[in-house]
Amino acid sequence: MKTVKKIAALLLATLFAVTLLAGCGEKKETPQGSGAAPAPSAGGTIKIGYVNPTTGPLAGNGEGCDWVVKQIEDYVNNQMGGIEVDGAKKNIKVIVYDSTSNQQTAADMAQKLCVEDEVDLIVAIQTPETAIPVEAQAEINEVPCIGIQAPVDPCAFASDSHDWTVHAFWTIDNIYEAHKALWTAAGFGPGTGAKIGLAFANDADGTAWHDTFVKKLPEDGYTVIDPGQYPSGTDDFSNVVKAFKDADIDILAGTNIPPDFSNLFTQMQAAGVQVDAITMGKCCLLPGDVVALGDNVEGILSEVWWAPEYPYVSALTGVDCPTLGAAYLKDNGGVMPQPAGYAYAALELAVEAFQKAGTTDKEAVFKALKSLDVETIVGPIKYDKEMNGLAYSDTVVAGGQWQKGEDGQWHLVVIDASLYPELSGAIAGEYKAGNATQK
Amino acid sequence: MKENTTTLHKPVKILDGIVMLIICIVICVALYVLGITKTFSNNTMRYMFKIFLYITMGTMWNLMSGFTGMTSLGQQVFIGIAGYSVAVMTSTYKMSMWMGLLVGAVIAVVFALILSFVLFRMRGMYFAVATWLIAEAVRLWFNSWAFVKQGAGMTVAVKQIPKVRELYIYALTLMIIALIVVFALLRTKTGLGLTAMRDDADASSSVGVNIFKSKLLCYLICSVFIALCGGLFALQKGSVLPSSSFGIDWTVAMVFIVILGGVGTMAGPILGGIIYVVLSEFLAHFPGWSNIILGAIAILVIIFLPDGIIGTLQKKLNFEIFSQKRLSAPKKSLKQKADMAA
Numbered sequence: 001m002k003t004v005k006k007i008a009a010l011l012l013a014t015l016f017a018v019t020l021l022a023g024c025g026e027k028k029e030t031p032q033g034s035g036a037a038p039a040p041s042a043g044g045t046i047k048i049g050y051v052n053p054t055t056g057p058l059a060g061n062g063e064g065c066d067w068v069v070k071q072i073e074d075y076v077n078n079q080m081g082g083i084e085v086d087g088a089k090k091n092i093k094v095i096v097y098d099s100t101s102n103q104q105t106a107a108d109m110a111q112k113l114c115v116e117d118e119v120d121l122i123v124a125i126q127t128p129e130t131a132i133p134v135e136a137q138a139e140i141n142e143v144p145c146i147g148i149q150a151p152v153d154p155c156a157f158a159s160d161s162h163d164w165t166v167h168a169f170w171t172i173d174n175i176y177e178a179h180k181a182l183w184t185a186a187g188f189g190p191g192t193g194a195k196i197g198l199a200f201a202n203d204a205d206g207t208a209w210h211d212t213f214v215k216k217l218p219e220d221g222y223t224v225i226d227p228g229q230y231p232s233g234t235d236d237f238s239n240v241v242k243a244f245k246d247a248d249i250d251i252l253a254g255t256n257i258p259p260d261f262s263n264l265f266t267q268m269q270a271a272g273v274q275v276d277a278i279t280m281g282k283c284c285l286l287p288g289d290v291v292a293l294g295d296n297v298e299g300i301l302s303e304v305w306w307a308p309e310y311p312y313v314s315a316l317t318g319v320d321c322p323t324l325g326a327a328y329l330k331d332n333g334g335v336m337p338q339p340a341g342y343a344y345a346a347l348e349l350a351v352e353a354f355q356k357a358g359t360t361d362k363e364a365v366f367k368a369l370k371s372l373d374v375e376t377i378v379g380p381i382k383y384d385k386e387m388n389g390l391a392y393s394d395t396v397v398a399g400g401q402w403q404k405g406e407d408g409q410w411h412l413v414v415i416d417a418s419l420y421p422e423l424s425g426a427i428a429g430e431y432k433a434g435n436a437t438q439k
Numbered sequence: 440m441k442e443n444t445t446t447l448h449k450p451v452k453i454l455d456g457i458v459m460l461i462i463c464i465v466i467c468v469a470l471y472v473l474g475i476t477k478t479f480s481n482n483t484m485r486y487m488f489k490i491f492l493y494i495t496m497g498t499m500w501n502l503m504s505g506f507t508g509m510t511s512l513g514q515q516v517f518i519g520i521a522g523y524s525v526a527v528m529t530s531t532y533k534m535s536m537w538m539g540l541l542v543g544a545v546i547a548v549v550f551a552l553i554l555s556f557v558l559f560r561m562r563g564m565y566f567a568v569a570t571w572l573i574a575e576a577v578r579l580w581f582n583s584w585a586f587v588k589q590g591a592g593m594t595v596a597v598k599q600i601p602k603v604r605e606l607y608i609y610a611l612t613l614m615i616i617a618l619i620v621v622f623a624l625l626r627t628k629t630g631l632g633l634t635a636m637r638d639d640a641d642a643s644s645s646v647g648v649n650i651f652k653s654k655l656l657c658y659l660i661c662s663v664f665i666a667l668c669g670g671l672f673a674l675q676k677g678s679v680l681p682s683s684s685f686g687i688d689w690t691v692a693m694v695f696i697v698i699l700g701g702v703g704t705m706a707g708p709i710l711g712g713i714i715y716v717v718l719s720e721f722l723a724h725f726p727g728w729s730n731i732i733l734g735a736i737a738i739l740v741i742i743f744l745p746d747g748i749i750g751t752l753q754k755k756l757n758f759e760i761f762s763q764k765r766l767s768a769p770k771k772s773l774k775q776k777a778d779m780a781a
Binding site: 097098100102103104105107108109112116118133136137154159160161201202203207229231 | 481482530594597677682688724729
C-alpha cells in the first residue's frame, strides 16, 4: 500500500511538471526549416527582434542602440499612435538581446527572438559576425529579416538561402574604391606602384576584403605585400610585421576588430615599421575604438558610411542627419556613432515595411520589405540588386581621416566624397599627414 | 526501492527499483507523446532541446570526471568536429544531415582513439591541461584550414535543417540512450573498475582493473555522445565557426552543470542541465551581466554546496538516485554482523 501511494505521488508530481512545461508557450507552430506557413502576430504589439553586440570586442559597433530604439519607439508609439496593421493600430516593441560579440550567442539570441518572443521581423546588424548568424536563424525560422551594416559580399556568400532576408550596405568593390580614393588623397594614386601591406583576419569579413583587394590592387598598379590572413583575436603579429618591414611598405590597408588592429599597430611601431598611409576598416570608426592608440591615431584613414553632416532626411520621421546627430550629442554627450545611424535606418525600414504591408503576416511583410523604395537617415534604400540570391541595396560611403579638432578631441573628418559626390557637403577637411602616417 | 545495508550508519535509500523505473518510463513516454502530439509549443521544445543536450553533455563529462577521475577541459573538440562534419556534408557535399551526424561521430571516435595513446599517459591536472591544449590546437587548425573556410566558418544547408519538433525528438532520444548507457556501464564490472580507478588508479590496477581499457571505453563513449550533441547543435544554430564551435564555453557549461547538480551522481547533471538552460535563457535579458551572474552562482555553489544540489540532498536525506552502489548483503545478515560485532 505504501509503495502504491509513493508511485501515485510521484506520478502526480511528474504529471504536474509535464503540465507546467506544456504551458510554457503557446501551441503555435513556428517553422524551423520548411513546412508550416508563418502566422501573423497575435498580440497587441508588433515585435521587432534586434541582436546587438552590447558587450565584447564589437561593443563599439553596438553603441547607441538603446537610444536609437527609444527614438523610434517613441516616434511610432507616441507621435504616430502606432502602425495600422490587420485593421488595428498597433505599437511597436523592439526586443534587444546582447550577442556578447560571439557568433554562437548571436545565433542563440536570434533563435530566442524568433521562437520564444515570436518577433514579426528581425534585424541583422553590426558587422558580419553578428549579421550572418542572425540572418541564418531568420532563414531557418522563416522570419522577415533586415540585414544591414555588414558588407554585402560575406553575408551573401555565407548561406545558400536568402528567402527571408534583404540587405543594405556597401559591397567590397565599393569599399575598395573608397579606400583607393583615400590612398590617392595621400599621394599614392593608381599606377604609382606603391607597396600596400594587407592586414586581414581570416574571418568572413576579412576574407571577403582580402580576396577583392588581392585581385584589384595589381590591376590598379599597386604592389601587394600579403603576409597572409590570420585568425581574428591573434595577439602575435611577428610574421606580419616582419613581412611589412622587409618590404618597406608605403601603405597599410585592412579591416580588423579593435583589439587586432591595436596589437598589430603597436607591434609595428615597436619594430620600427613606418608607413605613409593607413586605411583601416571596422576598428577605426569610433573614438572609443581608437582611444587605445593615443596620439598615434592622428592621420589614420577610414571609411565613413554615415555622419551627422550627411544630407539625408528620414522619410518616416522627417528628421535629418544634423538634427539626429545633435539630439544624440545632447542626450549622450558624444558624436553619434556611424553604426547608430544604421541602427536608426534599420528600424525605419522595419516600420516602413509594416506600414506598406498593412499586416503582420510574415510573407506579406517580407514582400513589402523587398519592394521598399524609401529615403532613410543613411540614404535611399531600394533592394534592386542581387548577389548570390540575396536582394540588396547599395549604401553610400565616403573617406575620412582622424584629425584633432579645435576642441582638442579626435574626430573622423570626411576628406573625400569622390565615390558619392552628393556627400561632398560633409567634407570638413583635407588629407593631412599625422603621427600614424609619416615615414 | 531498497536499502543499502552495507553500512552500520544510517541506511541509505537507493532509489533505483521498479518504482523509479516506472517513473522514468512514464516521463520518457510523456515527453515523446507531448512532443509528437504538438502539445508542447515550439518555444517549449526549444528549451527542452537545449536541456536534453546539456544533460547529455553534463552526464558524459560527469562520467569522465565524476565517476572515472578523468577531468577533461577539451570536450569541445568533439562538438566542433561534429558541427563541422554536419556543415561540410550538407553544404559542400550536399548530403543528408544523417550522413553529417554519422561522419561526425565516426571522426570523433577515431580522433579520440588516436588521442587516447597520448592523453592516457597523463593524470589529473596534466590530463586536463593536455585535453584543453589539444582542443585549442584543433581550433587554430580549423581557423586556418581553407577547406572549412578558415575563420569565416560555414553554414549548414538550410534545406537540411529539421524542424524544431524533429530536433526535440532526436535530442530526447540521444539523452535517454546516454543516460541508459552510463547507468548500465556503471552497474557493470567495468563501471566499478572506473570508480575504483578514480579513487586510486594504482590500487585498482593491482587488483586487476585494466586501466587503459577502462579509460578508453569511457573516453570513446563520451566522444560519441558529445559529438552527436555537437552535430545536433550545429543543425539548430545553422552555422559553425572555429571560435565558437571549439570554444571552451562548451566545457565550462558542462563543468557548471555537473558542479551545480552534483559530481559523481546520476541525477546531478539532469538537475544541473535544467537549471543551466533556464538560467542562461533568463539572463539573456541582462546583457553584460549574464556571465558574471553564472560565475557567481558557480562560486557560491562550490563554497556552500561542494557536493552540488543533488549531492547535498542525498547526503542530508540519506538517499541516492540510480546509485552505483548495489545491495551486497541482506538486512538480516547485517543485523547478524552487528550482533557479532557487539
